[in-house]
Amino acid sequence: MQKILNYIHGHLTEPNSRNYLDDINPAEGKVYCQLPDSDRKDVNQAAHAARLAFPEWSAMPVKKRSDILLKIADLIDRDLEKLALAESIDNGKPLKLATELDIPRASANIRFFATAILHFSSEAHLSDNEAVNYTIRSPLGVVGCISPWNLPLYLFTWKIAPALASGNTVVAKPSELTPMTAFLFSELCMEAGLPAGVLNVVHGLGDKVGQAINEHTEITAISFTGGTATGRKIAATAAPMFKKLSLELGGKNANIIFADCDVEQAINTSIKSSFSNQGEICLCGSRILVERNFYNTFVEAFVAKTKRLRINDPLQADTDLGALVSEAHMNKVLSYIELAKLEGGTVLTGGKRVVVEGRCSEGYFVEPTVIVGLDQNCRTNQEEIFGPVVTIMPFDTEQEALELANATAYGLSATVWTENLKRAHNISHQLKSGIVWVNCWLYRDLRTPFGGMKQSGVGREGGLEALRFFTEAKNVCIRL
Numbered sequence: 001m002q003k004i005l006n007y008i009h010g011h012l013t014e015p016n017s018r019n020y021l022d023d024i025n026p027a028e029g030k031v032y033c034q035l036p037d038s039d040r041k042d043v044n045q046a047a048h049a050a051r052l053a054f055p056e057w058s059a060m061p062v063k064k065r066s067d068i069l070l071k072i073a074d075l076i077d078r079d080l081e082k083l084a085l086a087e088s089i090d091n092g093k094p095l096k097l098a099t100e101l102d103i104p105r106a107s108a109n110i111r112f113f114a115t116a117i118l119h120f121s122s123e124a125h126l127s128d129n130e131a132v133n134y135t136i137r138s139p140l141g142v143v144g145c146i147s148p149w150n151l152p153l154y155l156f157t158w159k160i161a162p163a164l165a166s167g168n169t170v171v172a173k174p175s176e177l178t179p180m181t182a183f184l185f186s187e188l189c190m191e192a193g194l195p196a197g198v199l200n201v202v203h204g205l206g207d208k209v210g211q212a213i214n215e216h217t218e219i220t221a222i223s224f225t226g227g228t229a230t231g232r233k234i235a236a237t238a239a240p241m242f243k244k245l246s247l248e249l250g251g252k253n254a255n256i257i258f259a260d261c262d263v264e265q266a267i268n269t270s271i272k273s274s275f276s277n278q279g280e281i282c283l284c285g286s287r288i289l290v291e292r293n294f295y296n297t298f299v300e301a302f303v304a305k306t307k308r309l310r311i312n313d314p315l316q317a318d319t320d321l322g323a324l325v326s327e328a329h330m331n332k333v334l335s336y337i338e339l340a341k342l343e344g345g346t347v348l349t350g351g352k353r354v355v356v357e358g359r360c361s362e363g364y365f366v367e368p369t370v371i372v373g374l375d376q377n378c379r380t381n382q383e384e385i386f387g388p389v390v391t392i393m394p395f396d397t398e399q400e401a402l403e404l405a406n407a408t409a410y411g412l413s414a415t416v417w418t419e420n421l422k423r424a425h426n427i428s429h430q431l432k433s434g435i436v437w438v439n440c441w442l443y444r445d446l447r448t449p450f451g452g453m454k455q456s457g458v459g460r461e462g463g464l465e466a467l468r469f470f471t472e473a474k475n476v477c478i479r480l
């Protein structure tokens with residue numbers, strides 16, 4: 001059986017414990033490879049390697065650093081098919097999605113930051129002709145990057161690319177549920193000539209490897225994407241150590257639909273924002289709010305389209321929804337559907353596990369599910385489900401839509417559908433979420449700030465925000 005290895009000091013290495021964990025193919029419900037069950041010792045070695053590599057990497061001319069990163073991006077593009085297949089097998093997502101979204105976005109992330117760093121400038125201020133101030137931005141040193149399973153290589157690169165581009169060295173931990181593409185990425189780094197120790201990838205469990213990263217005294221900053229409960233744990237350890245923290249956490253995003261919207265676009269895109277990647281995207285609009293005079297029309301059309309989605313083997317070209325990432329996650333999603341019924345909800349379509357014939361008969365597939373009749377305050381409408389489950393609720397006024405949208409502990413993203421420009425601006429400004437899409441969803445420009453308010457996170461990623469996070473500003477004031 002294939003074994004994934006850690007990547008420490010430029011070498012693929014076994015964990016010190018020599019223990020391995022099973023990696024399951026969720027579409028088949030079967031173990032297909034093994035990953036290191038690493039521990040504190042491996043993290044210490046990785047941090048040591050990163051510390052040794054830091055002086056040379058941070059002092060390297062920016063153009064040279066950029067060229068190495070661009071080479072890695074080219075190798076990702078070369079291996080698109082291989083990486084997309086690996087991502088689909090590891091995560092359960094449709095191969096088509098991995099080919100069109102995950103892997104191209106991984107190389108785009110690297111290319112973006114490899115070139116952004118060439119243009120990263122610092123400010124200078126002339127103060128009343130008496131002094132000149134200029135700001136130096138230096139890399140932090142060794143940083144930790146911890147990523148989740150839903151968009152494995154995409155989110156892994158979204159963190160390590162700005163960290164490396166700005167001159168830091170990295171100890172990274174991909175999710176133990178989807179380690180494969182980070183492993184293949186390690187091989188590409190070796191091929192591209194990334195100096196030893198600049199990037200170190202330690203595989204294993206969150207409470208062992210992740211926690212050792214949180215606690216390591218030489219790791220000066222942590223960039224984390226994952227669940228809110230985990231973010232809280234990381235902050236509890238790292239904040240008293242005064243580590244810099246970027247936390248990209250969960251969401252319970254509203255998709256607000258006014259009767260004056262472009263109906264076809266609103267419905268077609270809402271199908272995507274509800275069920276893409278089996279609903280396992282932090283930006284999915286899991287609470288659909290519809291203006292009451294359009295509610296019945298919307299619900300009828302939306303349910304009809306949902307019923308036409310194909311849940312099948314992720315490797316089939318026409319599959320819309322693949323498998324959920326794990327049996328535990330599938331059971332969590334199914335338990336929320338049962339909870340929704342207990343809370344008085346009506347399941348209009350979906351609601352059950354699906355048995356896909358053939359090699360996927362043991363896989364973790366769940367029907368795309370639409371639930372109505374629930375109150376905003378119930379748990380189904382307050383807690384993140386992170387699966388192919390949406391609720392639909394009516395509203396009467398713009399103010400009510402806003403109140404419903406803002407009435408959760410989360411504040412990651414929101415979507416608004418209206419042809420009324422004034423309303424679009426008004427509601428966008430009042431939504432308590434870090435990202436608002438008007439008449440679109442998941443339209444991403446990598447220069448824009450990305451992140452959430454309230455329990456959806458702390459700090460912003462993307463563009464200059466990420467380069468600022470991974471650097472320390474120092475002001476020098478010179479009296480003229």
Ligand code: NAD
Nearest residue numbers: 147148149174175206210211226227230248249250251282
């Ligand atoms: P998770 O929090 O369980 O795990 C994320 C990562 O943290 C994994 O690598 C895990 O091993 C690690 N981890 C677990 N415990 C840790 C600890 N104590 N210290 C350090 N690391 C630890 O999240 P998940 O289930 O992998 O991902 C799903 C969650 O991620 C959802 O809540 C989703 O909304 C969120 N997410 C957010 C964004 C965003 O940009 N805001 C993007 C994608 C996913």
